[in-house]
Amino acid sequence: MTTKLSLAGRKIPALVTLLLLAAPTAxxxxxxxxxxxxxxxxxxxLAAILVMFMQAGFxxxxxxxxxxxxxxxILMKNFLDFALGSIIFxxxxxxxxxGLDAGGFVGTSGFSLAGVGLTDPDSQWTLTFWFFQSVFAATAATIVSGGIAERTKFSGYIIVTCIVTGLIYPISGHWAWGSLWLxxxxxxxxxxxxxxxxxxxxVVHSVGGWVALAGAMMLGPRIGKYTADGKAKAIPGHNIPLASLGVFILWFGWFGFNPGSTTTADGSIGLIAVTTSLSACGGTxxxxxxxxxxxxxPDISMTCNGALAGLVGITAGCATVTPSASIIIGIIAGILVVLSIEFIDKILKIDDPVGAVSVHGICGAWGTLACGLFTAPALNDGAGGLFYGGGFSLVTPQLIGIAVCFVWAFGAGLIAFxxxxxxxxIRVTAEEEMKGLDIAEHGMESYNGFQIFSNE
Known part of the structure; x- marks a missing residue:
């Protein structure tokens, strides 16, 4: 996520670009x-608006x-994640x-739009940059929603969303992206x-996935998910066409998520769009x-999650890998997500209704590692990944980042819940869960009069 790409795909911070306004060169x-x-x-x-629309996809x-x-x-939680999450962010x-860095671990300066002007270029960029960052924060928060669906108290979820957007996501985000502003x-x-x-x-997907993992473990499985002897039972989703539409909306919005992270209108966005889409195709x-x-x-729900897995997997390296490499990254992500969903469900016996931990946590970690493996020297100042003869010089920091972000997000997620x-x-009563959270938590039905659901 940057203001301008150099030949290496490195990023020039926003304020550096704006300072040039005061002293234009020839x-x-x-x-x-x-x-x-x-x-x-x-x-x-435009990219921020596309990412905001991803909220509808989720x-x-x-x-x-x-x-x-x-x-x-589910819909209420997604509204909450964006509305309250943006205010907290x-x-x-x-x-x-x-903000100004304190020892590499956290930004310390406050930020308020109250003192920002309305017409000068510096202020126009400040407002735009904040909006772009806010939709990313909301995305990290809303990943948690699906992993803890159908048994979580709405009031308790409000507290978790505030902690994710106000503390968990920003701190680990500072570790990796703090220089983008100052x-x-x-x-x-x-x-x-x-x-x-x-x-x-x-920074976005694995962090959200690991918080979802913490929540799913603390909440425990839905009633009826596991038999007395521990065997996993499928609880099918009620509307696969709706879920499939959501995947297509997310795929569409990802062209704001990845190409938009240049924050620069230049030719690099074409490459990023190509690698993003090809990886999604490979994952599907x-x-x-x-x-x-x-x-x-050929399972429909797994195929849907495969598309998302490919998108998550390419997000780290979309600007520094070739189109051919992006297909490989997506294919591996698509295989991983199927194996991971089954492992978490049947072996670990953690109830993740939508596969959020696998799609975002596991495939996010894979994509981050893949960046160190497949980075092309021509796109990174001559420094290539492991498969381009670069050894472990790019792999090692990727592994460190994956590990510390897991420890931080999972640990902080446990504390938040x-x-x-x-x-x-954080958990509704058994009676409320059997009735459904629409009635128990919100006093109404989503499909009033249709009676298309059961309590099994």
């Missing part, structure tokens, strides 16, 4: 430079993959993520090690054939 004289600046603002804003996927009696609760998260004065410690995560395979096909081989039929449990509780 190469960027007056009107020409302002045209580029306005183009950057327009592109970044809502459709999560609602479709769960039962009808809790569909409205505005009040607290942005400063922690992009340059070296804001750089986090993972950046200093050479950690690469262009658009957030780990791989999950389809893997499920076909394992279960005898513990706080919510102590204050308001």
């Amino acid at each position: 190469a960027f004289a007056g009107e020409e430079f302002m045209t580029q600046t306005h183009a950057n603002i327009l592109w970044t804003l 809502a459709c996927v999560e609602a479709g993959f769960t039962r009808a009696k809790s569909a409205g609760n 505005y009040l607290f998260g942005f400063g922690l993520m992009f 340059g070296d004065s804001g750089a986090g410690w993972l950046e200093g090690l050479g950690f690469m995560d262009f658009a957030g395979s780990t 096909a791989a999950a389809m054939f893997t499920s076909w081989f394992k279960y005898g039929k 513990s706080i919510a449990k102590a204050i308001l509780g």
Whole structure:
């Protein structure tokens, strides 16, 4: 996520670009430079709007993959994640993520739009950059929703969302992306090690996935998910077409997520769009054939998750790998997601209704590692990944970043859910769960009069 790409795919912080406005050079004289600046603002804003629309995709996927009696609760959580999450990120998260660095671990400067002007170029970019970052924060929060669906108290979930957007996501985000706003004065410690995560395979997706894992473990499985002897039972989603539509919406929005992370309107966005889409295609096909081989039929839900797995997997390296490499990354992600969903469900006996931990946590970690394996020298100042003869120089910081972000997000997630449990509780009663969270938590049905759901 950057303001401008160099030949190496490295990033020039936002304020560095803006400082050039005060002293234009011959190469960027007056009107020409302002045209580029306005183009950057327009592109970044458009990308942010695409990412915001991903919230609708998450809502459709999560609602479709769960039962009808809790569909409205899923939608409420997605509204909450964006609405309250954006406010919390505005009040607290942005400063922690992009403020002046304190020892490489956290930003310390506050941030308020109250003092920002409305018409000068610096202020226009400030507003745009904040909005772009806010939709990423909401994405990290909403990943948690699906992994803990159908048994979570809405009031307790509010506390978790505030902690994720105000603390958990911004702090680990600072470690990897702190320099994007204030340059070296804001750089986090993972950046200093050479950690690469262009658009957030780990920073956004794995962090959300690991918090979801913590929540799913603390909540326990849904009633009826496991038999007395521990055998996993399938609880089919009530609307697969809705879930599939959500996947297509997310795929569409990802062209804001990945190409938009340049925050620069230049030719690099074409390559990023190509690698993003090809990886998703590879993930879709791989999950389809893997499920076909394992279960005898090409499973629709696994295929949907394969598309998302490919998208998550390419997010870290989308600007620094070739199109051919992106297909390989997507294929591996598609296979991984099928195996991971089954392992978590049947071996670990953790109830993740939509596969959030596998799609975002596991495949996010894979994508981050893949960045160290497949980075092309021509796209990274001559420094190639392991498969390009670069040895472990790029792999090592990737492994460190994957590990520390897991420890932070999972550990902080356990604390967040513990706080919510102590204050308001995190699990509904057995009777409320059987009725469905739409009635129990919100006093209404999503499909009133249709009676298309059961309590089994």
